[in-house]
Amino acid sequence: MIPTSSTLNAAAAAFERVVRTKVTMDITHGGHNPDATDITPLTQSWSVNRQITSDVPAEAKLVTGYVSGELTGTLIGSVVPDGAIVDGARKWSPYSASSILGGVGQGITNPMRVRAGMNTTAGDELQPRFTGYLRELKVHGDTRDADFVADDGYSQLLNDVTLPVMGNSYLTSAPLTHVGIRPNLNVNTIMDFALRQNNYYVSPPPALNCILSVPCHGSLYAEPGYGALSVLLPCIEEPTATGVETDDGAMVSFAASGAFSGGPFGDNGVSGVSPSMVPICTGTAASKKDIKATYDCNSPNTFQDAFNNGKTITVEAWVYCSTTYPQGFAGTQPAWGIRFFQNASGVTGSYHLASVGVMANGTPYVSIGPNFTLGTGTQPVGTGWLYMRINLAFGSTTTTVKAHINNEAVQTLTVSAVPVVGGIGSSTIFQAQLCTNRTAQTIQTSTGVIVPFEGVQVTLNAEGAPLHYGYVPNAYMDASLSPLVVSPHSDTARDAKQLITDLTTAEYGQSYFDEMGNFYFFNRNRWAHAPGNTSQLTVVSNNALKSLDVTQSDDGVFNQISVSYSPYGIKLQGMVYGLSKLIGVHSGSTYVWFAHMGASVVGLSPGIAYQTSVLLDPLPAGTVTDTGYRVSWWPDGKKPTGSGLTDPPVNVAVVMDQLDDQTVKFTVTNSESNPIYLVSGSDQARSSRGNPFLFLFGRAIIINDPSGGDNTGQPTTYYTEDSTSIGTYGDQPLTLSDGNVWCQSLAVATSVGNDMLAQLKDVHPVIENVSIKAHPGLQLGDRITLTDSDGTQFNSTAVITGFPSEGWDMQQGGGGQGYYQNIDCRLGV
């Protein structure tokens, strides 16, 4: 429910109400502010429709689908200041010189908003009822008015989304050093990605000069009715009143094992200590690859640049600091931080550069380079979600530290410490790691940490006004209940609207745009736990409830449920490509070809080097242990015949470049003065000589075919039935999530199927067309109490699942419906 004042609630409950509306629109070409121009005097009537579109019968209490809101209305003319008097047709026709919108095509897709409210004892109080975009304008020459249609934000999800192929890291215990693997991949991850492509942000968009953005999936502000702890956490556990609850809706997570040694974040300052935390952002200087939604660490203007060239780095995050320190932390023990780290692979050891974070009581924590740790500063006033902004300005021998907690400067000082960067080679890796202090934890769980945080951003910005303090998101998501195995390959970019509705369906949740135009995603538990489990409005038939239909029908019984799913799997590290043909390269030349691996591959072994190990004969796949190649002077692998030739040839380089998830480009450069061939040579077992030799190792994404084959692309089905119901109502089959690639595991399909069967095997009444005394604060998902003591005797709480119609119908003499509202409901669980 939109928070409404007591005066508005009183005015809405009165018998005679003085109702108000406001209709606004941006009439400038390409405008984007729905509040720009007040067209209320030009609006005769409006009506809003918000109903669920779903493949699940209405009888399912488990309501799912997406709600596409539509606004319709009638526009008339009025007076313009220049003295010309125009009627509605002249005012709105694109052929009219005095058109408010301009010529043909103008104004279509411009944003608009309607509000409704009351004249109360405190003056006019209005609440938004619809925000959307003008889609259709029909001007009538005879009646001199115009009809319009506006659609909600779904109509503006216009940017197609090209998703990276990603695998879920819970499938492996190996360090996440490979491209394309993301911890705790789930529906939220994909939805957040799609929304960001369309300018909807759950957490702040990257600021200027951003070098790392961990968008996370949750909202920074409490969901209506959920209280302060309702904030959805990015990757770890969510504190609740009853303790710590696992939040599967993760974007990144920690899988560190055991307690760290050497400082709270493994940053005791001794170079050479290997990190035991999971890097969230990594890449070599050579590959410049990264996980989507993070940023390349090694390019110019990135971590390397910041730490190596003395720039200024700013870290922002929202961190939850409870009054009761979590899991045994003391107030002054560092709890959460982000650590910057150089792993100078092939050079020497590793280098701690800096880490910043907060202690359990909310005080900033900073360490810089090998020998400086700062844990002091002013403790912020109050606890809860704290906005943290720590700015490090590196000089040649000193670093200036400025810390903000919320909007308050709590630390400013200059210290004699700088990051000490190790040697930088082509394989140097700069990493950012999200850390929690497991050393200080008294309860160490296998899943890790307890310090919730949100929306981490690292920028190369100087100290200034806090960038994102007070950020208000325009998208909100419940934590997903559906883990994903992979984000699968798609030959074409995905339509954003279709993608979001598919994701919603896989979750059997609901997505919609609310009255202000913000995006909401509810998981399927939302309807079972409507805000606070308390009724937010009571509607009684004797004074507020106009009509109510209760329908029971055997049409709504389904007792044979099939849930199809695409059983994606990620194979263990293994051979994903083996060269099958003979390839020769002329002396002093370069040869390029493309390997099509036949399946999406994540975690491709990045290096490619000459393989010397002796292989069994013939060449079975399993005997090769890593990506590599061999070369020989002859196609049959014989020894060289010329004098002075090394065996095998040494001046040969094979460079691998993964072009996409299925294709690798090879470049073979032969700097010898004789031709070479990519075959096993005379240094190998005789029987394998002359066999083409180039293997790629990685983790192939496949669809497990129950019949035994791999990668057949065939979905499979979970089926469940209820024999008692079949005996009563006959066979009533229902197929769900047909062909939905986001329903990916038997576990998810089983959960959905069993939930659905429990809901649908018996007759359930459906409460529809409930006509109530309109209240301008009601929203989808609100719980209300309906009491129809005169008619149907219905007396229960119900959750609003749709607004079939809500509108404004005022007539001279008072013959219209007034400000009216019709709702669909599900019984409160």
Next chain:
Amino acid sequence: MISNQYAMKHLVASAWTFLPMPARGISKPKLRIGGSHVSGGGNMTVDTANRLHTFAVPFTYLTATEFAILTGFRDLTGPHYYTDDNGVTTFNVLLLDLDVTVNLQTRRDCTLTLQQYQ
């Protein structure tokens, strides 16, 4: 006699045009703009968006000058501002009707009907 109280002007005009002094019988009813709904128990909720006046102003025994003032408004489609208290309160009105009677004695009467529109 030209009044010093009743006046009209076009919405874009700067100066008021004073009307002749009206005769007896001015009516100024209010029209409710709104709707209503009746609950299951029979209670009515009345939604009112606005209350608008309809002005009916009769004039009798008009001089030629006075008559011209009134008929002059007939050529303008409006809307107009209308005041009956010398501009203290103004109403946005549409000219609904200007009913004119000229009899053989050259007596000129007319009734001005105005509808407040917002």
